[in-house]
Amino acid sequence: MAPPTGPGRFTRFVRRASSEGKLVVQPRMGFGTVEQMRAGLDAVRDVDAATVGTITVDSYTRVNDHASALLALEKGADLNGFPLVAHGAAVTREVLAGIAGDDFPVQVRHGSALPRELFEGLVAAGADATEGGPVSYCLPYSRVPLAQAVDAWAECCEMLAGISEPVHLESFGGCMLGQLCPPSLLISLSILEGLFFREHGLRDISVSYAQQTNQQQDIEAIHALRALAKEWLGDTDWHAVLYTYMGVYPRSRKGAYGLLEASARLAARSGTERLIVKTAVEASRIPSITENVDALERAARAAEREAVAEPAGIPDSGIYEEAQAIITHTLTLGSDVGKALVRAFALGHLDIPFCLHQDNANRCRARIDDRGRLTWADPAGVPIPRARDLARNRQRLTARGLLDMLSYNERRYDHPSRTSHPR
Amino acid sequence: MTSVSSDSHMWNLVFLQLLLEENGGQVVNLGACTPDELVMSECLRIRPDALVISTVNGHGHIDGLRLIRKIRGHSGLASMKVVIGGKLGIHGSRHAGSRAELVANGFDAVFEADADLDRFLGCLGLGTPAPKHVASTEIRST
Numbered sequence: 001m002a003p004p005t006g007p008g009r010f011t012r013f014v015r016r017a018s019s020e021g022k023l024v025v026q027p028r029m030g031f032g033t034v035e036q037m038r039a040g041l042d043a044v045r046d047v048d049a050a051t052v053g054t055i056t057v058d059s060y061t062r063v064n065d066h067a068s069a070l071l072a073l074e075k076g077a078d079l080n081g082f083p084l085v086a087h088g089a090a091v092t093r094e095v096l097a098g099i100a101g102d103d104f105p106v107q108v109r110h111g112s113a114l115p116r117e118l119f120e121g122l123v124a125a126g127a128d129a130t131e132g133g134p135v136s137y138c139l140p141y142s143r144v145p146l147a148q149a150v151d152a153w154a155e156c157c158e159m160l161a162g163i164s165e166p167v168h169l170e171s172f173g174g175c176m177l178g179q180l181c182p183p184s185l186l187i188s189l190s191i192l193e194g195l196f197f198r199e200h201g202l203r204d205i206s207v208s209y210a211q212q213t214n215q216q217q218d219i220e221a222i223h224a225l226r227a228l229a230k231e232w233l234g235d236t237d238w239h240a241v242l243y244t245y246m247g248v249y250p251r252s253r254k255g256a257y258g259l260l261e262a263s264a265r266l267a268a269r270s271g272t273e274r275l276i277v278k279t280a281v282e283a284s285r286i287p288s289i290t291e292n293v294d295a296l297e298r299a300a301r302a303a304e305r306e307a308v309a310e311p312a313g314i315p316d317s318g319i320y321e322e323a324q325a326i327i328t329h330t331l332t333l334g335s336d337v338g339k340a341l342v343r344a345f346a347l348g349h350l351d352i353p354f355c356l357h358q359d360n361a362n363r364c365r366a367r368i369d370d371r372g373r374l375t376w377a378d379p380a381g382v383p384i385p386r387a388r389d390l391a392r393n394r395q396r397l398t399a400r401g402l403l404d405m406l407s408y409n410e411r412r413y414d415h416p417s418r419t420s421h422p423r
Numbered sequence: 424m425t426s427v428s429s430d431s432h433m434w435n436l437v438f439l440q441l442l443l444e445e446n447g448g449q450v451v452n453l454g455a456c457t458p459d460e461l462v463m464s465e466c467l468r469i470r471p472d473a474l475v476i477s478t479v480n481g482h483g484h485i486d487g488l489r490l491i492r493k494i495r496g497h498s499g500l501a502s503m504k505v506v507i508g509g510k511l512g513i514h515g516s517r518h519a520g521s522r523a524e525l526v527a528n529g530f531d532a533v534f535e536a537d538a539d540l541d542r543f544l545g546c547l548g549l550g551t552p553a554p555k556h557v558a559s560t561e562i563r564s565t
Contacts, residue, residue, distance in 0.1 A: 059431070062429070063428065068429070068485075072485065079513075080481040143455070284510075284536070285510070286513045354434070398441060398445060
């Protein structure tokens with residue numbers, strides 16, 4: 001089989017939109033039945049914006065419980081996504097037929113630590129892209145030992161690398177647990193997963209970052225992500241994807257759209273090529289097709305309105321320096337990226353705050369400071385400069401204190417008059 | 424405390440553990456994506472005063488029913504106090520019928536996303552908390 005030459009359909013689309021000054025917007029959307037899924041993709045394709053389609057799989061498929069997915073389909077029970085393996089590749093190919101194409105590539109989104117069956121299915125169905133990673137889909141989303149997830153993801157990357165039409169792979173490393181993970185750690189994980197993908201033969205990839213609690217800090221973080229991607233992944237066809245806030249979401253329509261539009265402006269201002277949106281009903285339930293369409297149009301319009309002026313000075317609070325330190329240190333811990341990742345987590349040198357997975361040290365802590373910036377409360381074993389000074393920020397965390405931090409953006413956007421922090 | 428087999432959400436579990444501990448509870452947190460068999464074997468091993476199931480991915484109704492039937496079908500666990508809460512379906516908290524079905528199948532109580540925390544703690548025989556409502560946390564959905 002001839003090795004892939006140049007980027008695949010997904011990246012070509014993103015590049016084209018980017019050269020036309022358009023932000024690619026994408027939903028997180030999946031429905032149980034073929035009819036709903038197809039209707040969803042149709043509606044997203046028809047949105048007045050540069051959109052790519054999404055098939056989000058359901059959570060049974062994510063944990064390889066395909067029997068439960070099949071049972072739910074037979075009983076007509078509600079699934080929270082599209083059970084791609086239970087439906088099978090042929091059915092999925094039909095869902096994509098006549099919809100997916102050069103002007104509308106489709107990504108399969110999942111959350112699986114052991115995604116071999118899913119990857120076989122999405123490749124056979126002709127999907128353009130998928131996402132995840134050995135760390136980002138293991139520690140927050142499974143009980144699978146990290147070493148096992150690393151092996152499974154290595155195998156899956158090699159499967160994708162062997163296909164003549166490249167399948168794009170995006171790292172979910174920039175989203176760990178959605179909130180309260182310091183920006184430099186998010187960036188490091190995304191770059192490290194990118195390096196892992198590259199090590200296993202992939203060249204058509206993206207790195208991610210999720211909007212946090214302070215726009216200036218997020219601008220700095222995305223700038224650092226891009227600089228590090230250029231340095232470490234410069235020989236790949238990479239782009240960056242931003243996620244609209246993945247934590248506790250505002251409940252009011254106004255608040256929800258306020259946060260969504262802020263993420264679209266952040267994407268436009270930071271030169272991010274693609275944005276994964278959230279909807280107005282995110283806080284309470286899985287959104288409908290119309291609600292997704294509405295969110296995509298809102299985000300696209302907000303990005304267009306944001307004048308792409310000469311970027312003002314990029315703030316420097318040390319995010320780049322911290323991330324570079326984490327990445328370079330991690331890579332010394334193993335003979336390849338996968339081994340280095342496993343060893344780094346075993347030592348607590350990589351550590352996701354609050355993550356309960358048995359292979360995560362769960363010693364480091366983050367907090368939201370009085371300027372609304374997401375900072376370290378205690379880096380514990382994570383090797384960043386000035387770690388010892390930062391450890392003094394640690395305070396005993398109460399349920400109330402945690403809830404206050406988790407709901408920081410919800411409060412800020414639902415009740416702007418009650419909070420003094422800048423938007 | 425546990426999630427259900429298909430649910431990977433964690434913030435709800437982190438928060439509830441802190442809350443229960445602050446109110447005098449002693450918590451063994453089994454974490455996310457817990458297979459039914461693990462929940463049952465841990466309950467048989469630990470013999471807790473109560474099992475708290477927290478889930479927000481929308482499969483709580485399906486997974487919760489399956490789990491409670493297994494729990495109630497086991498002679499060693501038939502009388503253990505078991506409560507479930509969170510976001511149990513994909514349509515928001517609207518279906519009183521599904522709550523009734525969960526109770527009919529053996530749950531001692533069902534708490535949807537905006538349930539009163541005092542009632543929840545009271546049900547477990549614990550004290551009054553500071554925060555007023557259970558957080559409707561969502562950490563991700565790919």
